Amino acid sequence: MAEVTEREVLAALRQIRDPARGGDVVSLGMISGVVVRDGNVGFAIEVEPERGPRLEPLRKAAEAAVEALPGVVSVTAVLTAEAHPRPGAAPRPQAPQPAAARGGLVPGVKAIVAVASGKGGVGKSTVAANLALALHANGLAVGVLDADIYGPSMPRMLGISGRPSSADGKILRPMQNYGLKCMSIGFLVPEDTAMIWRGPMVMSALQQMLRDVDWGELDIMIVDMPPGTGDAQLTMAQQVALAGAVIVSTPQDIALIDARRGLSMFNKVNVPVLGIIENMSYFLCPHCGERSEIFSHGGARREAERLGTEFLGEVPLDLAIRETSDGGQPVTVSQPDSAHALLFRQIAARLWQKLTGAETPVRAPPRIVVE
């Protein structure tokens, strides 16, 4: 079967009228970021922020209209709210800017730090979740922004389900667990939905999570970035006023090549790389506790030195780390007395010190009851 085209998608969407504005959604310039990949279709419907909550039926109707096209496998439509929507507006060009000039500052949030990786599957989200919990355990007010639009895993890792609520229909309350505030694209879109995003959609979703969420006062916000160093990641790094970035890498050389790309991406947008964390650094046998170097261990430390950035620490490959984070009770909070939890608190303390110059004590394990 011939692949469905963007033109066919737009033709189908012309059947959908915006009752309030009296025209079809395409002519009104409300559709952006149409992407078609192997029959999977994604697009954004731009609406005024105040109308967002009432437009769910319109979003559903738009999905249904596209779904009816032959050759369509899945459809993902998201409502996005531009700050100043202009009908038919093209995405704004995004030239690199110095951090100070960038938008994406969140009032009340002292520092935003990205956790990034050159490729997927290196444990970036696991490290981000544990790092956030460790910063909190060290006494800081912490938020987590799950910007991994390709595979948002914070809801699962932090054991949070449900949807964020809003008192006024505009500003969302962040979800909370283990003392962290958290927003994830995963709360807004079901986890099993085919996620096909493109620049403009990604950016409006991200801006929404920064701007339209009541984050309150935070010492630090950890952003779980999408893996990789492509355009989406670069744009994100530009759009958020990042105080710094941490790169997670496994010891294999190939992953390190990717980590190097991550480093140069942040350099390009003038975001300081605070350091590299080597994950799955060595294997700890769950039976005998013996340590085995299954990959060429130590690569990240050497590479960090060579690149002039700091080596922040090595996290072992350990069943307990996998089971706890996949089970929604990361090791830092569920096993606060463990060596792993201590390690994350030490990395967190060093990170905060690099950011602010201030020492935070690596606290004794807090007593948190895990339900």
Ligand code: ADP
């Ligand atoms: P990424 O965000 O880089 O795609 P994830 O954090 O989702 O990676 O981790 C991928 C898988 O590897 C998950 O099942 C996670 O529990 C597991 N994992 C991550 N780090 C470790 C570790 N240090 N030891 C054991 N398993 C780990």
